[in-house]
Amino acid sequence: MGKPDLLIVGSVGLDTIHTPAEKVEHVLGGTAVFASCAASYLCNAGIVGVVGDDFSWDYEALLKDKRVDLTCLERAPGKTFFWEGAYADDMNERATLDTQLGVFADFSPKIPDSHRSVPFLFLGNIHPQLQLDVLNRMTDAPVIAADTMNFWMTDTLELLKQVVRRVDIMLVNDSEAKQFTGKTDVLTAADAILGMGPKMVIIKKGDHGAMLFAKKQIFVVPAVPLRTAKDPTGAGDTFAGGMMGYLAKMGKCDFTIMRQAIVMGTVMASFTVEDFSVNRLAKVDGAMIKQRVDLIRELTAFEDIRL
């Protein structure tokens, strides 16, 4: 396969998920799984991560079937990362019931020379020190996107700021953008993050869609309206994977390409929320993707206005 176009660093894990309607146990999950599965439709994606010796070979086969490069997916003695969460009635709030780091506790990303010169890199939401470690191992100045969460904005805030200064694209959700910057609205929060170094900032707003900010430019995309939403777990990671996969496919990331990439991320995320794990995301095809891209265009289209 050669080296991937896109390297994705993040958790590969098992999720137990309670929604108002259903419960599933120990299903395949984790940032790198959702992101690589989405990216697999667009480019050669590889995972940097670790699983325990309890990780099902069926799950590994599923990723291989999507042609995901697993060269940097380590299998270590011990338990695979596990997360258990429950969603409230409106699916917008969730509570973590259990987190067991397992082999992820001592995760130290190992990247062979062959994979240090990939053109696109996505740093999923992990400890900022690990994100920095990966950055330090890259040789050819890839286009870098990073995700994070509120958890890293207290004790590891200074490390997180170092990460933000070194990435091209920062992803963060709306409440975290405000927390990180101390601003009270997403626009000035995005401005503040842009001021720290990234060329672009993406504010994720869940079922309100997403916003992309660059200096003096904004792009807004709605979420795909879904009457069939089942489980939002992994939607943000899928969004990032779809976006980075599109950038890797196109080989660049100016604002025009980024608009398209954000739409692609939105479309991919819509498949993820329609079922648990990657049950739906792993089974889409080009026609289904195109149909949702067209739907987003139609959703926001309006004819010339008479004044």
Next chain:
Amino acid sequence: MGKPDLLIVGSVGLDTIHTPAEKVEHVLGGTAVFASCAASYLCNAGIVGVVGDDFSWDYEALLKDKRVDLTCLERAPGKTFFWEGAYADDMNERATLDTQLGVFADFSPKIPDSHRSVPFLFLGNIHPQLQLDVLNRMTDAPVIAADTMNFWMTDTLELLKQVVRRVDIMLVNDSEAKQFTGKTDVLTAADAILGMGPKMVIIKKGDHGAMLFAKKQIFVVPAVPLRTAKDPTGAGDTFAGGMMGYLAKMGKCDFTIMRQAIVMGTVMASFTVEDFSVNRLAKVDGAMIKQRVDLIRELTAFEDIRL
């Protein structure tokens, strides 16, 4: 002037508003004021409402200056409707500090024969019985839009349902749509409201924009991104006025025209939030409106995606 194209029923009042940065006292406000001021750029709009004998002639002059038809604006002995509210830091939450109905307590909409055959009617957020009273006085089956709020969804729920059954376009915000229908997401809530009779439902989402629903069709518009937001009071009423004003200007309301009308409402609302009262909304012109329409188009535009 003859009869208006659009009749707007709602409060004309005085607001005292506290924002994190500023406080203003007894400024011109109320649904009918914001809605008619927005509509005035697009059609001949008239107000149905009541003010007290304390209502400043300067405020009346401001409305006349916008060519708003005040034939049905009654001046009654007593105090003008007064509302005092305070916004939290992020401007998304507000608390009502005081409400004094004044002459609005005994408001009974009076509509002369000349105004009973208008082609477009907007029923602002008032007691559902008053909304029904106005509906019963119309002679020529106008296109009707109605707004409401959570306050009318408890004791007057049955009356509100009667209103909903009789209007063409129902406006409601996202949390109220869920409360009104008992649904947990806005899509099924909108479906449920459509099932009650209206041809279209608009879900207002504040700084997340708005969604328009008809049977099997959805349109989504983002809010205008504003770094200069000062006071959101009246934004929803302005939105409704801009939307209805555009429909009245075009003389119809199919889904194509409604998309444009929703954009117009969004643009008008963006002017309102940039200053207190109608300070900014009353001073815009066609070029400023067109610039923001173009901005919304640019915000959501993306080129064809390669797959």
